[in-house]
Amino acid sequence: VTTSEELLERAVADPSTELVLMFLETLRDPPRFVRAAQAARRAGKPIIALKVGLTERGGLVSRGHTGAIACDGAVYRQAFD
Numbered sequence: 001v002t003t004s005e006e007l008l009e010r011a012v013a014d015p016s017t018e019l020v021l022m023f024l025e026t027l028r029d030p031p032r033f034v035r036a037a038q039a040a041r042r043a044g045k046p047i048i049a050l051k052v053g054l055t056e057r058g059g060l061v062s063r064g065h066t067g068a069i070a071c072d073g074a075v076y077r078q079a080f081d
Contacts, residue, residue, distance in 0.1 A: 005032040008047070012040045022049040030079055037080075051076050 004024055009032075011020045020040060027033045040047055051073070 003028045003032075005029045005036055008033065008036040008040065012036055012043055012045060017045060020045055020047045022047060024049055024051045025053050027076075027079070034079060049080060051080075 004022060004027060008020060008022065011017045037047060
């Protein structure tokens with residue numbers, strides 16, 4: 001299984017990538033995501049992320065699709081900052 005964190009790392013390492021677009025249901029390894037996002041910032045590669053499943057109802061959909069557990073949106077906003 002490939003995670004969002006791994007895909008972000010690959011995008012940052014790819015010299016032809018200038019911008020990263022992400023559709024996220026969950027972060028399986030938040031510290032790894034933050035490290036990759038920091039590397040993207042240092043490389044001058046902006047990240048645009050659409051985080052879904054932040055509400056209770058949205059979380060039910062995410063959980064049914066990937067097994068992801070919904071989380072308070074404030075946690076993701078903090079990680080994205």
